[in-house]
Structure formats: structure tokens, C-alpha cells
Amino acid sequence: MKRVVEGSQAVAEAVRLAKVQVISAYPITPQTHIVEILADYVSQGRMKARFLRVESEHSCMAALIGAQSMGVRTFTATSSQGLALMHELLHWASGARLPIVMAEVNRALAPGWNIWSDQSDSLSQRDTGWMQFYCEDSQEVLDTTLFAYRLAETVYLPAMVVLDAFFLSHTYEPVDIPSQEDVDRFLPPYEPAFQLDTKHPYALSPLVTPNAYMEMRHEMSAAMEDVLGLYDGLEEEMFRAFGRRYGMVEAIECRDARVVFVTSGTVTSTARIFLKKLRERGEKVGVLKVKLFRPFPTEEVRRALAGVPKVVVVDRNCSFGLGGIFAQEIRAALCNVPGERRVYGYIAGLGGRDITEELLEEIYGEVTEGKGPERENIWKGLQEVSHGGR
Amino acid sequence: MEAADRELMCSGHVGCPGCGATIAMRFFLKALGEKAVMVLPACCWSVIAGPFPQSSIKIPVIHAAFETGGATATGVRAALDMRGDTETTVVTWAGDGGTFDIGFQALSGAVERNEDFIYVCYDNEAYMNTGIQRSSSTPYGAWTTTTTGSDWKKLRKKNIVEALVAHRIPYAATANIAFPEDLMRKVKKAKAVKGSRFIHVFASCPTGWRIPSEMSVKIARMAVQTNIFPLYEVEDGVRYTINYKPREYLVREYFKLQGRFRHLSDADLDAIQEMVDEDWHLLLRKAGERA
Known part of the structure; x- marks a missing residue:
């Protein structure tokens, strides 16, 4: 219903x-x-x-x-x-x-x-x-x-x-x-393989030595x-x-894509609309929605991104000192896979800032213009700020 | 089965010689019986119970994170209730660090909700498992490995029973390994009560207190006989009963036997005697009794 x-x-x-x-x-x-x-x-x-x-x-x-x-x-x-x-x-x-x-x-x-x-x-x-x-x-x-x-x-x-x-x-x-x-x-109802029981007493989570x-x-x-x-x-x-299934990942029009946006969560819905518009303009763009993060679906990611020359990972998170976390996982998944590609990590939408179609389009412009950006990790949508302190 | 014959703790555990915590567990389980589940947050007993795949306790045990004694028991009780098992007693067995310090929030939360379980704190007055570091249960005057030299602890021991009594729990009591009949009577009494029950068991530690292992029980007994650790019960947060009215020893004699107090001067011991007397008179007043 x-x-x-x-x-x-x-x-x-x-x-x-x-x-x-x-x-x-x-x-x-x-x-x-x-x-x-x-x-x-x-x-x-x-x-x-x-x-x-x-x-x-x-x-x-x-x-x-x-x-x-x-x-x-x-x-x-x-x-x-x-x-x-x-x-x-x-x-x-x-x-x-x-x-x-x-x-x-x-x-x-x-x-x-x-x-x-x-x-x-x-x-x-x-x-x-x-x-x-x-x-x-x-x-x-x-x-x-x-x-x-x-x-x-x-x-x-x-x-x-x-x-x-x-x-x-x-x-x-x-x-x-x-x-x-x-x-x-x-x-079906939960029928555990093990549970504590006064008839068959044993200890759960005890001291475990290097032996085990x-x-x-x-x-x-x-x-x-x-x-x-x-x-x-x-x-x-x-x-x-x-009557519904989702997949560990969902590859949307990735097959012939020259640029694939890797997304997670609600940003994927925005990316779907953006994708439709760009495809109508004849742009060869795709979206890879990553649903399962742990365990990481390495094979599915490799399959979806095979032959894609430019990958954009949109991260609403940051591992300080390295960059977006999904971007790192995607790079790790593509490591040891033959072929030339660039993976750009774009950090956007932190603390609830909106990630709009326009923002995605701006990113698309950046990565398709000439050779694309020099940097691999880019913060997108930052406002001008003046630093205090140093 | 009579309590005297029942053994739910195995020999071959890995406690130190003379360990008060093992004596406490043995008598506790004798009185409790096998229809129980035990939550065991980090403490000496996490080790004493033995490494995987062994267990020196013959009831089901969940070893739990240090600060979760009250919370883990809450979940165990809820699951038993959902399974329609209202007979099994849920017990948390924790040391003083896991009770007075890091586990105090979860304990306070659990008893405020009047969770139906027995919480036992076996008190050896410091973090003994990690090597004798000071806790808020460490008494005034004590040396520990984090209160050394002239930095011996100059703060009073937290009165955990009164803190629990302030929650108006149905039953709170002190007990002592040197008074096993009293201890077992209190366990049986607690078992028959519904709601949150707290038993504070004084359990000597030869290693940490710098005493010979054969003195373990004698010194624990002296803690009661000096009024340092009075035996009493409080029902519904208001009805106090003092179980033992001693005056056999001065605190000086208790302190002189223990290496952890060796540095104290006569003046320090006089000051401690005054504190003990003050606490005792306060307890008498609460119980409506005269000295």
C-alpha cells in the first residue's frame, strides 16, 4: 500500500x-x-x-x-x-x-x-x-x-x-x-545460531589470547x-x-560514458536529473551510485567504471589530510586495473550545504575542459573567506 | 540444593593468592543459584574468569565494555522479559572502577529506571587489574601507583551506597568477604526483591594493599570492626538497618597492617579516625540509632 x-x-x-x-x-x-x-x-x-x-x-x-x-x-x-x-x-x-x-x-x-x-x-x-x-x-x-x-x-x-x-x-x-x-x-523470525542460556552456560566475549x-x-x-x-x-x-531491488551499486548510463559521477545518498537523485539533461545535449556522461560501502563492492565498481577515462567522485565528507573518503575507496578499487583514467575527488555539500544540478554541471565543465583540473582533490562551492590567525 | 554444597565457581581460576574478589564471587554464587545471567564489565574478574575457551563461572556470562554494567544488564533483562522468562535473575558484577567511576552513569541510569537486576560492586579500592591505580573508591591516605610518595590520596572515598540510596532503589546493602553468612543472606534477600538492587562487597586485595595473602580475610574483617566499612542495609532508600555494631579496633590497627598506608604519620591516623567516627555517627543518625 x-x-x-x-x-x-x-x-x-x-x-x-x-x-x-x-x-x-x-x-x-x-x-x-x-x-x-x-x-x-x-x-x-x-x-x-x-x-x-x-x-x-x-x-x-x-x-x-x-x-x-x-x-x-x-x-x-x-x-x-x-x-x-x-x-x-x-x-x-x-x-x-x-x-x-x-x-x-x-x-x-x-x-x-x-x-x-x-x-x-x-x-x-x-x-x-x-x-x-x-x-x-x-x-x-x-x-x-x-x-x-x-x-x-x-x-x-x-x-x-x-x-x-x-x-x-x-x-x-x-x-x-x-x-x-x-x-x-x-x-522469518530471528533464530540465532548462538545465544546465552542458563541451561547451557558459557561466556560471551571473554579474554582472548594471541592464540585465538x-x-x-x-x-x-x-x-x-x-x-x-x-x-x-x-x-x-x-x-x-x-518487487524491488537496488544492487550494491547502480550504474546509470555508464557503458559509453566519458565522464562518470560517483555518488551516494540523496545526491544521486540530483545527479539523475543532471544526467538526463546532459544526455539530451549529447554529452556522454554516466552516474554510478554506490549503495553498499562496507563491504566495499570492488568488482562491481571496477566493472561499471571499466574504460571510463574520467571519474568524478562527489564526497559529502572529508578525511582531513587526504580528501573525500568515497574517492579514496574508488581509487583503491581501480588500482591494479589496467587502463588510463583520472579520478577526481570533489568535496561538496558539507554541513548540509546544498549540492545542486548547477554545481554538478560546473564540475562537469571543469573536468571536460582541456586536460581537466591539475589537482585531484577539489573543494567545490567554497565562499571567499578571510583567515584570522596566521 | 543448599547453598553450602553448591559450587558455581571452579577452582583453577586465575585470581591472585588471597584475592578477596574470588571469595566474594564464590559466596555470591552459592547464594544466588544457577538460574542467572551475569554481566561482567572490565575488572579483575574479566581475567579471573579465564581466557577463551574456558570460564570459571558456571552461569552464562557476558563480558562487557568497562562502563556498561548497568546498560548491558538493562538489555539482558529486556530480552529475557520478551522471551517470557521472568525467573532468571540478571546480575552485574563489577569492580570499584567500573562502578564508582567509568560505569557510574550507566549504573545511575539503570537504577533510575529501576531495572530489575542485582548490581554487585566488589570493592578492592583501586584499579587493581591494571596495576593499582587510584579510583574514587581509593580511601583517604592510600598509596597507589598513581598517588605515590607525598602525593598519597588526600581525598575521601566516594560513598557509593549513599549515592545509590539517593536514587531510592528498593534495596541497597554493604557486605564483606569476612562475613559470608551475612553476605549470602543479603544476596538471597536481594534475589527476592523486584527492581534495582545494589550490593557493595568489601573485597581485600593482597597485591594492591601490600598485605600478606593469608591476611586477606582478617584485614577485611577489621574494616568492619573499625567502622571503616560498616555492614548495613537500606530499603526503598529510607529504611536503614545496621547489621553489626563493633568497636573492637581503632583504625590505627587496620592501617598499620597494610603497606599502602605505611607513610602515614600518627597525626594523619588521628585525622582518619575522626573521619571514620564522623561517618559512623552520620550512619547511626540515618538509622535512628545512638552511638
Whole structure:
């Protein structure tokens, strides 16, 4: 059934349909709508779940680790500072192989205080052993949340469903909300391979010496690799249940493209419109949407960008001292692939600044004029500022 | 099974000789029984329990991040409730660092929500697992590896029980490894109460206190007999019961036995005696009793 809902509600509807049993959350803008709706569902009895009103994000993830260890399905949502505070526990969750799912509303980190869209929060958690999916619209957010449970509970790794602050979390659009029967078919009740049990007592996450630690980490790494092999098959099942699939990446008109824009999140929607206009003008341009960030779909990226002479990566984030993070990952994926190409990393839209069609067109002009820019990492849309200090 | 026969802690654990924390665990589990899940944030017991794939505790254990004792237990309880299991007791077993310091926020949060669990702090008065660093539970006068020489700790120990009592939790009590019957009675009493329960167990540390291992229990007993660590219970944050009214030793005798207090002068010990007397009279007043 199609309903016009806010992006936050798309998340909440997925969590309700997933029959999550323990939800824990601590308020942070712009995550609040998600958890407010869920708190309401629990109090109305629309969900058979416990809602834990903990005193911090750190405690929130700790509570979910406790709950999931006892064999129930769990959920949280957070953003920015909240995710940063959770950092230590993200490792605890993945290391314990607990398939916890969270919605992460991309928001900038302080200082200065900024509640708007920026990917630095989730990308700072790149190496925590959590899967990461970057969504483009509310429908994808809903579907991906359900998909995340299915995948997480298959490989025993936690998953982060990432959506842009406000552009997605607070925007209303029509969303097809699947029936409970269809969801149940795709996502059966959680039956954990292991859980704590007083009849068969054992210890979870104890001291591990050098004799075994490395093997445990290798198992985590192997589970991440398994995701790449399982992804399409599980998406096929989702397609049969809901009639929709997205792919780890989506290559849009990349085949004959001379320039491909690599995007993630809502910028992809802007890029689609920009692409259509440029194609009408006869420009050979393409867009590669990267949805799956961890594990990184190296092969899919290589395939989509094979023979493309110029690649533009649009990053709403920055790793200070190196550049945009998606750009670094794309460069790493293309390393050791034969052929000549230039990869330009464009940093834009930090702290919620709009990334417009005009901005993308400006970038297109820069990279197609003559040999293209000298620099490989470029900040786009900066205003004139005068420096104090030095 | 009677508590006296029940052993839910294995020999062959990796505690130090004379470790008060192991004595505390043994009697605690005897009284608690096997229908329980334990949350074990970072502390000496994270090591004592043994490395993977061993465990010296015969109930399910979740080893948890240092500051998460209250929060992890919250999640365990919620999951058990969702599974319809209201019989299993949830326990957090933490040291003084994980309780007084880094875990205090999560503990305060959990008891404010009146989560249905027992939180036990075994108190050896410093970060012993990392090598005797000062905590907010370290007593006035103590040497630690971060309060050395003339920089010995000149601040009072945080009164954790009173902090918990201020949350008006259903049950809070102190206990001591040298008083096992009292300890086990309190565990059984706590087990029968609903909501947040807190037990503060005094557990000597021969390594950190610079005492011979065979003195571990004697010195723990003297902490009660000097009024340094009174045995008492508080129900619903208001009803105080003092379990033991001693006056066998002066604090001087307790302090003289321990290497960690060796540097203290007679004047320092007099000052400490005054502090202990003051705290004791305050407790008597709360319990509505006279000296």
C-alpha cells in the first residue's frame, strides 16, 4: 500500500514490520522522529517490543548488545555525536557477531554545532565491522532496513542503514509499505545460531589470547566477504517479495560514458536529473551510485567504471589530510586495473550545504575542459573567506 | 540444593593468592543459584574468569565494555522479559572502577529506571587489574601507583551506597568477604526483591594493599570492626538497618597492617579516625540509632 510518509517513518514502518523485540534509543536531532514513532507503536501495542529509554548512546548500544546476546531482534537509530559516542560499542557488537541493525541519519560533527547532512559521522565508523548501506530515497530506506536484518542475520554482522539528514529523514514522499505477510515471507523470525542460556552456560566475549584472537578477526573478515557473494541472491528474494531491488551499486548510463559521477545518498537523485539533461545535449556522461560501502563492492565498481577515462567522485565528507573518503575507496578499487583514467575527488555539500544540478554541471565543465583540473582533490562551492590567525 | 554444597565457581581460576574478589564471587554464587545471567564489565574478574575457551563461572556470562554494567544488564533483562522468562535473575558484577567511576552513569541510569537486576560492586579500592591505580573508591591516605610518595590520596572515598540510596532503589546493602553468612543472606534477600538492587562487597586485595595473602580475610574483617566499612542495609532508600555494631579496633590497627598506608604519620591516623567516627555517627543518625 502506498502512503505519503516522512523518511523517518519509512524506517519506523520497516522496524515494525521486522517485529523487532527490543528497541533502545537516546534522542539526537535529526534521528528523533524515528524513535518517537517507534515509542508510540510500542505504547499503543502495535509492536510487541520493549523500548529502552537509556541515558546515552553508549548505553543504548550496550543495552542492545545485552539483548541481542539473549537471542532477540534489536534496533536503534542515531546520528552524528551519538554515533561517535557509540564508537567503542560498535566494535563490541561486531566482535560478538551480533546482527544488530541501526538507522544512521547522516549529520555533521561539531564544532561548530551543525545538525545538517554530512557523511563524516558514519564514515568515521568505517572500520568497526558494521555493514553500511547508503540510501537514496525513503522507499529504499524501508526496503534496505528489512534487507539489512535478513543479511545481518545470515552472516552475523551488524548493519547500518544510512540516510541523509533532513533531505531524507524529514522529507515526505510516497512509499509502498509492504504487507506483514510479504515481509514475513522475506524475513522469518530471528533464530540465532548462538545465544546465552542458563541451561547451557558459557561466556560471551571473554579474554582472548594471541592464540585465538587473529582467527576470530579473520572470521569477521570472511563474513564481510560472504556478504558480497550473498547480496544478489538475497536481493532476488526481496524482489520476489516486494518487487524491488537496488544492487550494491547502480550504474546509470555508464557503458559509453566519458565522464562518470560517483555518488551516494540523496545526491544521486540530483545527479539523475543532471544526467538526463546532459544526455539530451549529447554529452556522454554516466552516474554510478554506490549503495553498499562496507563491504566495499570492488568488482562491481571496477566493472561499471571499466574504460571510463574520467571519474568524478562527489564526497559529502572529508578525511582531513587526504580528501573525500568515497574517492579514496574508488581509487583503491581501480588500482591494479589496467587502463588510463583520472579520478577526481570533489568535496561538496558539507554541513548540509546544498549540492545542486548547477554545481554538478560546473564540475562537469571543469573536468571536460582541456586536460581537466591539475589537482585531484577539489573543494567545490567554497565562499571567499578571510583567515584570522596566521 | 543448599547453598553450602553448591559450587558455581571452579577452582583453577586465575585470581591472585588471597584475592578477596574470588571469595566474594564464590559466596555470591552459592547464594544466588544457577538460574542467572551475569554481566561482567572490565575488572579483575574479566581475567579471573579465564581466557577463551574456558570460564570459571558456571552461569552464562557476558563480558562487557568497562562502563556498561548497568546498560548491558538493562538489555539482558529486556530480552529475557520478551522471551517470557521472568525467573532468571540478571546480575552485574563489577569492580570499584567500573562502578564508582567509568560505569557510574550507566549504573545511575539503570537504577533510575529501576531495572530489575542485582548490581554487585566488589570493592578492592583501586584499579587493581591494571596495576593499582587510584579510583574514587581509593580511601583517604592510600598509596597507589598513581598517588605515590607525598602525593598519597588526600581525598575521601566516594560513598557509593549513599549515592545509590539517593536514587531510592528498593534495596541497597554493604557486605564483606569476612562475613559470608551475612553476605549470602543479603544476596538471597536481594534475589527476592523486584527492581534495582545494589550490593557493595568489601573485597581485600593482597597485591594492591601490600598485605600478606593469608591476611586477606582478617584485614577485611577489621574494616568492619573499625567502622571503616560498616555492614548495613537500606530499603526503598529510607529504611536503614545496621547489621553489626563493633568497636573492637581503632583504625590505627587496620592501617598499620597494610603497606599502602605505611607513610602515614600518627597525626594523619588521628585525622582518619575522626573521619571514620564522623561517618559512623552520620550512619547511626540515618538509622535512628545512638552511638
